[in-house]
Amino acid sequence: MTAVINPFDTPAGYANSNYGRWNGTQLILRDGRTPSRRTADVHAALRAVLHDPDFPCVGAKSVVNQASYRFALHDELATTDSTAGLALDLFRFAEERQRIPGEFTSFIASFAEPKLRTMKAFETLLWRQLGALHALDREHFAWNPAVSNDPEDTSFSFSFAGGAYFVVGLSPASKRWARRFPWPTLVFNDHFQFERLRANQQFERIRDTIRERDQTLHGDVNPMMADYGNHSEARQYSGRNVGEAWKCPVHFD
Numbered sequence: 001m002t003a004v005i006n007p008f009d010t011p012a013g014y015a016n017s018n019y020g021r022w023n024g025t026q027l028i029l030r031d032g033r034t035p036s037r038r039t040a041d042v043h044a045a046l047r048a049v050l051h052d053p054d055f056p057c058v059g060a061k062s063v064v065n066q067a068s069y070r071f072a073l074h075d076e077l078a079t080t081d082s083t084a085g086l087a088l089d090l091f092r093f094a095e096e097r098q099r100i101p102g103e104f105t106s107f108i109a110s111f112a113e114p115k116l117r118t119m120k121a122f123e124t125l126l127w128r129q130l131g132a133l134h135a136l137d138r139e140h141f142a143w144n145p146a147v148s149n150d151p152e153d154t155s156f157s158f159s160f161a162g163g164a165y166f167v168v169g170l171s172p173a174s175k176r177w178a179r180r181f182p183w184p185t186l187v188f189n190d191h192f193q194f195e196r197l198r199a200n201q202q203f204e205r206i207r208d209t210i211r212e213r214d215q216t217l218h219g220d221v222n223p224m225m226a227d228y229g230n231h232s233e234a235r236q237y238s239g240r241n242v243g244e245a246w247k248c249p250v251h252f253d
Contacts, residue, residue: 004095004252007140008087016085018072019092022047027071030092039073042110042183046071049181054213057178060187068102077111078129079183087136087160090188094161097190101175107188116170116184122171123238124249126186130167131250133160139168147191151234151248157191158237159252164191169238177215179239187193 018039019030027035027043035043049055051066063069072089074082086109093107116122137160143149146166147157157164165188170181234248 001226006088006091006095008084008091008136010088012081012084012085013088016074017088018074018082018085019089020071022071024067031201036072038112042112043071045173046108046110046181046185047182055178057213059189060106063102063106065102066102066104068100068104069106069108069197070096070100071108071110073110073112075111075241076113078125078132080132082111083084083129083132086117087133089159089214090133093188096223097163100174104193105190108185109188110181110183110185112183119173119174119175119240122169122173122184123240125184125248126167126169126238127248129186130158130251134250134252137161138253144191149252151232151250151252153247154232156232156234158188160188166191166233172238173241176239 009046017030018035019040020027020035020043020054021030022028027040028037034040047064049136050060055061070089070093072086074085089109090107097105114125116125141160141162144157144162147159147164148155149159150156158167159165167181168187169248170179170185172180172182172184172186174180234249235242235246
């Protein structure tokens with residue numbers, strides 16, 4: 001089998017890479033190294049949140065229960081060094097994704113900094129990070145042709161290394177518990193797993209279950225949890241409750 005060349009395997013990418021998987025008992029980094037104490041602690045905290053019986057997203061719970069995710073902790077959201085490491089790690093996930101068993105697969109990137117106090121600040125950095133990833137990606141890959149690169153389009157989905165992703169942001173500033181985590185986090189979910197759910201007539205059942213659990217937890221349904229395909233998914237990425245006049249601060253050309 002021909003080895004896949006990772007175009008993001010640069011000195012900066014390698015120095016800032018932190019790609020790991022859960023082996024059933026502990027987090028193991030790609031090269032077999034034991035993760036740092038900080039990485040292990042953030043990962044353990046994330047698993048604790050998703051394992052909570054009241055956590056509403058059944059898809060996220062499935063990812064953790066089946067260990068069908070990969071995890072990395074980077075230093076600071078949207079910096080040049082972290083972007084280099086994130087690009088390398090997200091490509092590794094893209095290359096490995098089809099071999100990961102489970103109905104759902106996700107790459108989860110958490111960041112040690114900054115300490116965010118507002119959702120607006122998190123939203124700004126989330127889009128700055130996605131824009132920086134795209135700036136690296138466009139040098140090597142075209143946007144996935146099955147999805148739009150226009151954040152206003154209902155068929156928009158973030159594209160990286162030819163794969164399409166629905167991005168879910170978690171922030172310490174979120175007012176909703178299901179989107180709150182002490183460290184800024186971006187969850188890259190395979191876009192086409194949602195298409196498969198819809199084709200198999202499972203999407204509505206899972207969506208309704210999440211909404212029921214969300215209402216039980218918060219007393220209401222997240223207003224940003226729009227029906228899939230009715231609005232651009234870009235509006236949901238940060239988790240901030242945005243109005244109809246919201247415009248994405250980044251253009252993907």
